[in-house]
Amino acid sequence: MPVITAKDVKVPANVSPAAREQYVENFLRITRGTGRLALFAGDQKIEHLNEDFYGPDIPLDDADPEHLFKVATAGRPGCLAAQLGMIAHYGPDYPDVNYLVKLNSKSHLVKTSQKDPASLCMNTVDDVLDVKEASGINVVGIGYTIYTGSEFEGDMLTEAAQVIHEAHMNGLLAVVWNYPRGKAVTNEKDANLIAGAAGVALCLGADFVKVNYPKGEPSRAEALKQAVLAAGRCGLIVSGGSSVDVRKFLQDLYDQIHISGARGNATGRNIHQKSFDEAVRMCQAINSITLGDKDVDFALRVYQGEETFELDTGY
Numbered sequence: 001m002p003v004i005t006a007k008d009v010k011v012p013a014n015v016s017p018a019a020r021e022q023y024v025e026n027f028l029r030i031t032r033g034t035g036r037l038a039l040f041a042g043d044q045k046i047e048h049l050n051e052d053f054y055g056p057d058i059p060l061d062d063a064d065p066e067h068l069f070k071v072a073t074a075g076r077p078g079c080l081a082a083q084l085g086m087i088a089h090y091g092p093d094y095p096d097v098n099y100l101v102k103l104n105s106k107s108h109l110v111k112t113s114q115k116d117p118a119s120l121c122m123n124t125v126d127d128v129l130d131v132k133e134a135s136g137i138n139v140v141g142i143g144y145t146i147y148t149g150s151e152f153e154g155d156m157l158t159e160a161a162q163v164i165h166e167a168h169m170n171g172l173l174a175v176v177w178n179y180p181r182g183k184a185v186t187n188e189k190d191a192n193l194i195a196g197a198a199g200v201a202l203c204l205g206a207d208f209v210k211v212n213y214p215k216g217e218p219s220r221a222e223a224l225k226q227a228v229l230a231a232g233r234c235g236l237i238v239s240g241g242s243s244v245d246v247r248k249f250l251q252d253l254y255d256q257i258h259i260s261g262a263r264g265n266a267t268g269r270n271i272h273q274k275s276f277d278e279a280v281r282m283c284q285a286i287n288s289i290t291l292g293d294k295d296v297d298f299a300l301r302v303y304q305g306e307e308t309f310e311l312d313t314g315y
Helices: 017-030 066-075 084-093 125-135 153-169 191-204 220-231 246-260 276-290 296-303
Strands: 037-041 079-083 099-102 139-146 173-178 208-211 235-239 264-267
Touching: 017 139, 017 153, 017 173, 037 066, 037 208, 037 235, 037 276, 066 079, 066 084, 066 276, 079 084, 079 139, 084 099, 084 125, 125 139, 125 153, 139 153, 139 191, 153 173, 153 191, 173 191, 191 208, 191 220, 220 235, 220 246, 235 246, 246 264, 246 276, 246 296, 264 276, 276 296
Parallel strands: 037 079, 037 264, 079 099, 099 139, 139 173, 173 208, 208 235, 235 264
Antiparallel strands: none
16 A cells, blocks of 8 residues: 655645645545545536536436435545535535635537537636635535637636645645647547647646546557656656446446556546445445555455455545
């Protein structure tokens, strides 16, 4: 199991001296003292509207937004990423969760064929700090999506750079979602393009960058190595995508970390599109690989309820 302490955390130079201890504490909290990030993505209520939460193959548990908070409390991922409004509604009732506030979002209704994607801030870092101070909600960072290749990328790059700087000045971490997308992008899963997106996040000062799993030969895990190298000190985590076979999903997670060198994963639908008990077991199975360095067979037994996994780093 990877374990880090405060002295192992590299603090960016744009973290104010007064906020350095808070940044280190937030880094240890969000990575559960391992240096790796198991991010539970709950931002799809805007991104994908209700398609991800209600339907014939989705348990009714997922129709209730509170499902996300219940699963995050019991499953103990590194953080739950969601918009500030939803966190403000439910966060006070779930104080043990580490929250990552997604500052920008857009729906999927306007397709790239109609208009290149643009997603700008709905809230500011000051808004996040106000809610954190007023409520005591455990906000450890902010998130921001960029669509590199969009004709509007300049607006998003500028805004992302500003909110990352403001977050760091206040001891918060910053996670960038970077998805190459727009009419100029012919292959969103190109390994070289995804590596470029990872490097962009580093240049913006992000602490972690969330990218899609690229296509590539001889394997996707080998293709992802380029992006891990390009990200440098910005930890690369991989988007989980739509729900797939559990063993395949867990194997991909293992390969991303142990072959590609990724520093974690960001999982939404593969966790929350399940009943409460199953979603918690899935969350813990992911934790066992990402945070505990367990193998796929062990993680599968956790998911099936035949094993348990508890992290003993103190976070």
